[in-house]
Amino acid sequence: MRVAAILVAAGRGERAGPSADGPKQYRTIGGRAVIAHTLNAFRAAGTVTQIVVVVHPDDIERLRTASDTGDCLIVPGGPTRQASVLEGLLALRSHVPDIVLIHDAVRPFVTAELIDEVVKTVAESGAALPVLPITDTVKSVDPVGKVITTVPRAGLFGAQTPQGFRFREILAAHHAAAASEDVVFTDDTSIAEWHGIPVQTILGSVDNVKLTTARDIQIADERLKGFLTMVDVRTGNGYDVHQLVAGDGVTLCGVRIPHDQTLLGHSDADVGLHALTDALLATCGGGDIGLHFPPSDPQWKGASSDRFLRHAAEMVSAKGGRICNVDVTLICEAPKIAPHRERMTRAIGNVLGLDADRVSVKATTNETIGFVGRREGIAAIATASVVYA
Structure with a gap:
């Protein structure tokens, strides 16, 4: 026709x-x-x-x-x-x-x-x-x-x-x-x-x-x-993993948790904040955490990862960004995350200037499968949503 x-x-x-x-x-x-x-x-x-x-x-x-x-x-x-x-x-x-x-x-x-x-x-x-x-x-x-x-x-x-x-x-x-x-x-x-x-x-x-x-x-x-006129909302994702070795505790999402293992890394090896740092950097084309804080640089040895997260937030702000919400999923068999979740969300909120309802921290196991299931390491996935002016 x-x-x-x-x-x-x-x-x-x-x-x-x-x-x-x-x-x-x-x-x-x-x-x-x-x-x-x-x-x-x-x-x-x-x-x-x-x-x-x-x-x-x-x-x-x-x-x-x-x-x-x-x-x-x-x-x-x-x-x-x-x-x-x-x-x-x-x-x-x-x-x-x-x-x-x-x-x-x-x-x-x-x-x-x-x-x-x-x-x-x-x-x-x-x-x-x-x-x-x-x-x-x-x-x-x-x-x-x-x-x-x-x-x-x-x-x-x-x-x-x-x-x-x-x-x-x-x-x-x-x-x-x-x-x-x-x-x-x-x-x-x-x-x-x-x-x-x-x-x-x-x-x-x-x-x-x-x-x-x-x-x-x-x-x-x-x-x-x-x-x-497009509302410039950008979403960034981040992933990090660190090996578990014998020790006396881990730092996750800014909170120190007593444990019979510790995370191996040049800084405090906080996988949650590392993944979240990468997610924020992704929203402004800022590369990744290794670009800004290379493990080869001795000044970052043992550094608290909230410094990395704060740096990423400052980069976002300098480019006209306003962080709307962040979400971190920790993947581990142990330690238990639930008792520490409120402290974790508060720690992240304090660094980013976000209310508690804009910060999400979740945890899941790997059902005893893979390196996480064998308690050889802990992984984290993070997402950040940012509105740019």
Whole structure:
């Protein structure tokens, strides 16, 4: 099934006010022209195989500058929207699509899902119109602004685009409408209705707004900027392992625990803080603990590992980072970690300036498997989440 889309972009957009960028379809929102966003939405729809852009003759080069149009057929428009759509339909006669979608180029928030749903409905019913129920109270008002009456809103809907049709049927309807100068049409489904083509409605999207005024464009720009400004949350992981040898205790997550073994290392061999140091360094591209505190340097012999962790936290802070939470998992058969967990979380929190609910220390055994299971060593895995300004 061949599906073409006509983007109507020949209007001058006078209600949006003057701009150096030209008509509203070329105004910038979220760093790109309105029409560029609209084109990308149709490219994302898997059902659309051909795109036609109907443009004012004076704006052809402006269109090419504003957006990638290499895969589009560019057609000069007519003096009215209706005439422009007919020009787009006539340009498709050599392509003969099965279905054609007609869309306002200044509706940049149309989704690929809505486009595909319109195509599906046309294939099933012949013509499709996305609509939204009118929720505001509707008033009929006279030319001087006085209310005449309240119009019942039951059964009233606002029409959106893209509006979809069988190509040959809507082309014939537009030909007939062009020959009937005494009839005014506000959209393409009104032409279809007039020509006797049944139109099936589907639920539109509240996001699929038409940009009409300068304020509409400003709101759209703010919306996209908010969406495109990524919250810079980074997650780092760290892993460390140290060998167990005969001794009288181990230091884990900043807490000294009496034990019949000790961890072998150049510093105090605190695997928990070493893994956490690496996790923090990972969030700012800071390398690893060995880069900053090489075991070959005698000044770190027997050093308390909270110094390493504090250094990593200072690096994070210097690069605009704010530590959100940290998590350490100790993997060992012994000693028991649970009795010391609260002291460990407090020790880490004191170094990093974190509340207790932002520090997690967990422990698990290795089920007597491997070097940990044989009590030959203790391992640690750590994760840190940091928000960077």
